[in-house]
Amino acid sequence: MSDNRPLLQQLIDALRCLPGVGNKSAQRMAFYILQHNRDGAKLLAEKLLESVENIGECSQCRNLSESDICNLCSNPKRDKSLICVVESPANVVALEQATGYQGLYFVLHGHLSPLDGIGPDDLGLEKLAKIIQRGSLKELIIATNPTVEGEATSYYIQTLAKEQGLIVSRIAHGVPLGGELEFIDQGTLAHAFGARLPIED
Amino acid sequence: MSDNRPLLQQLIDALRCLPGVGNKSAQRMAFYILQHNRDGAKLLAEKLLESVENIGECSQCRNLSESDICNLCSNPKRDKSLICVVESPANVVALEQATGYQGLYFVLHGHLSPLDGIGPDDLGLEKLAKIIQRGSLKELIIATNPTVEGEATSYYIQTLAKEQGLIVSRIAHGVPLGGELEFIDQGTLAHAFGARLPIED
Numbered sequence: 001m002s003d004n005r006p007l008l009q010q011l012i013d014a015l016r017c018l019p020g021v022g023n024k025s026a027q028r029m030a031f032y033i034l035q036h037n038r039d040g041a042k043l044l045a046e047k048l049l050e051s052v053e054n055i056g057e058c059s060q061c062r063n064l065s066e067s068d069i070c071n072l073c074s075n076p077k078r079d080k081s082l083i084c085v086v087e088s089p090a091n092v093v094a095l096e097q098a099t100g101y102q103g104l105y106f107v108l109h110g111h112l113s114p115l116d117g118i119g120p121d122d123l124g125l126e127k128l129a130k131i132i133q134r135g136s137l138k139e140l141i142i143a144t145n146p147t148v149e150g151e152a153t154s155y156y157i158q159t160l161a162k163e164q165g166l167i168v169s170r171i172a173h174g175v176p177l178g179g180e181l182e183f184i185d186q187g188t189l190a191h192a193f194g195a196r197l198p199i200e201d
Numbered sequence: 202m203s204d205n206r207p208l209l210q211q212l213i214d215a216l217r218c219l220p221g222v223g224n225k226s227a228q229r230m231a232f233y234i235l236q237h238n239r240d241g242a243k244l245l246a247e248k249l250l251e252s253v254e255n256i257g258e259c260s261q262c263r264n265l266s267e268s269d270i271c272n273l274c275s276n277p278k279r280d281k282s283l284i285c286v287v288e289s290p291a292n293v294v295a296l297e298q299a300t301g302y303q304g305l306y307f308v309l310h311g312h313l314s315p316l317d318g319i320g321p322d323d324l325g326l327e328k329l330a331k332i333i334q335r336g337s338l339k340e341l342i343i344a345t346n347p348t349v350e351g352e353a354t355s356y357y358i359q360t361l362a363k364e365q366g367l368i369v370s371r372i373a374h375g376v377p378l379g380g381e382l383e384f385i386d387q388g389t390l391a392h393a394f395g396a397r398l399p400i401e402d
Contacts, residue, residue: 007252007267014248017241018216019233025221030252031291032220034265035310038253040218045249047215051208051231052239052246064235066208090232109236 008034060131062107062124064089072104079103081138083131085157087111087145095143103141106131111149112156120156128157132164139167146173209235261332263308263325265290273305280304282339284332286358288312288346296344304342307332312350313357321357329358333365340368347374 003010008030015026033041057063058070065071072078072092082103086092092105108123120126132140140161144150154170161168174192175184184192204211209231216227234242258264259271266272273279273293283304287293293306309324321327333341341362345351355371362369375393376385385393 006272007248007255008265011248011252014241014245015219017234017238017245018219018230020226020229027291027294028221029219031265031289033218033249034252034256035290037218040215041249041253044215044218045246045253047208047212048234048242048246048249051212051235052242054208055235064209064232071207088232088236090228093228 057107061105062109062127063092063105077102081136082141083128083137083139084141084143085128086143087150087153091143103139108144108153111144111147111153113149123153125156125160129160132161132166135164137166139169141169141171143171258308262306263310263328264293264306278303282337283342284329284338284340285342285344286329287344288351288354292344304340309345309354312345312348312354314350324354326357326361330361333362333367336365338367340370342370342372344372 011030012023012026015021015029016023018026021029054066055064056066058065058073059068060073061070063070063072067074079102082101083106084095084101084103085106085108086095087108087110089107089109092107095101095105106124106128108125110118110123112118112120112123131137140157142154142157144154144157158168172195173188174195175181175188181189212231213224213227216222216230217224219227222230255267256265257267259266259274260269261274262271264271264273268275280303283302284307285296285302285304286307286309287296288309288311290308290310293308296302296306307325307329309326311319311324313319313321313324332338341358343355343358345355345358359369373396374389375396376382376389382390
């Protein structure tokens with residue numbers, strides 16, 4: 001089907017596929033690249049096509065990867081007895097940048113959400129169950145988001161792992177470092193208070 | 202030259218050619234399109250290439266156009282005795298959407314800025330001078346931005362036009378409609394006060 005609208009309008013609409021880009025931003029982007037950065041636009045088009053073509057999911061951890069097994073899973077230096085479960089590839093990047101974690105990951109690409117029709121199969125939890133059953137894991141770290149759905153997903157995975165007698169941990173939630181108590185939302189503060197830890201000598 | 206970095210990183214860097222997109226936004230965009238909108242990404246790549254290939258400048262008004270003469274210049278219903286001078290194609294869109302203006306435009310693609318080496322030639326002012334010399338114009342409306350450079354550009358164009366005895370007007374500047382005086386910046390308020398108009402019966 002051919003599109004009869006002006007090409008500029010088609011470009012503006014196409015730019016709106018990007019998250020956080022509405023009509024005004026798309027317009028600004030289209031004008032900017034056409035006036036000031038045509039080479040950048042060409043490169044972007046090329047990289048978009050290459051990426052869509054070549055980036056798939058790692059067959060082990062479901063992270064985005066150019067190869068069948070991603071760089072993390074195929075790295076012999078990573079500790080294969082640790083698995084950290086996260087909701088998205090962006091979470092992997094965040095954890096890799098912030099922590100010195102040397103284990104592997106498992107990417108759910110979402111969270112359990114029965115109302116949206118997202119069940120355990122959509123999150124690859126069967127695959128995770130198989131990894132757990134292999135028995136080579138020492139610890140399963142759950143780093144799903146602290147939302148209602150993230151907690152439900154976490155609970156489901158805990159059940160899976162505990163059936164196999166595995167150590168399961170959850171990343172800590174509470175007052176962020178550098179945060180000031182009066183500016184923290186009530187939910188977080190209540191959680192932090194309830195989950196207080198004894199100070200050891 | 203081949204790029205050895207992971208394709209995902211190359212995509213993130215390429216996305217940064219878009220204005221207002223830093224590293225975090227580019228990362229979010231890359232993950233989003235790879236996870237949720239691969240078709241959108243393909244379409245975007247296609248439209249970027251088509252646009253860079255096919256969108257040039259109108260040979261009359263210098264607006265972005267797919268054809269040698271843009272839709273506005275070639276529209277027989279537009280009043281060819283009026284020309285509105287603007288700094289960018291985005292300004293044309295803004296004026297078209299907001300006003301009922303039925304004349305033509307002239308797009309400078311910038312403003313005079315000697316420090317950046319942008320002189321009259323870069324703004325196509327020679328072409329504008331020729332249009333003025335043709336003598337078919339009744340009015341030249343200057344709608345450059347109310348910045349120092351925009352004002353300087355406006356002054357230069359006024360001189361061009363007045364040599365030919367043309368009516369030159371400048372769009373009004375002052376307190377925006379719906380604005381409240383206490384929230385308007387001092388410069389605008391001082392200008393609005395100084396440029397007050399008599400109220401006619």
